[in-house]
Amino acid sequence: MTSHTEYLWFETRLAREFLNITDKVRTVVKASGVKDGLVLVSAMHITATVYVNDDESGLIHDIEAWADRLAPPGDYQHHRTGESNGDAHLKNLLLGHQVVLPITNGDLDLGPWEQVFYGEFDGQRRKRVVVKVLGE
Secondary structure: OEEEEEEEEEEOOOOOEEEEOHHHHHHHHHHHOOOEEEEEEEEOOOOEEEEEEOOOHHHHHHHHHHHHHHOOOOOOHHHHHOOOOHHHHHHHHHHOOEEEEEEEOOEEOOOOOOEEEEEEOOOOOEEEEEEEEEEO
16 A cells, blocks of 8 residues: 655635645645545644535635634633634534545546635644545
């Protein structure tokens, strides 16, 4: 079995931002040489998310608004530690920390509208995502 690991680095312009990283993940998969296997894409920060969905601006807005309704900015116990990002931690739990995707014939095997996203809820500083490819 082959294993290949790369890191994607991001520094978002805004505190909250959603980035389509499908092409970056696809590049890592192709560089791995794996023809049949799986790729793990995982945010290495607990105030960020990696998820799969449609790349449609209205939907991205809806996802952000939904996350704000369920974990609104506000006063959290976590803020007593000197932090101000309690809602960002909860949004990570809502949207997920990582995804595992199939690789077939050396490429991501996604549905017709599926795209891979990195979502940032406490940005404007350097963050990373691990991409780990396993297979034959």
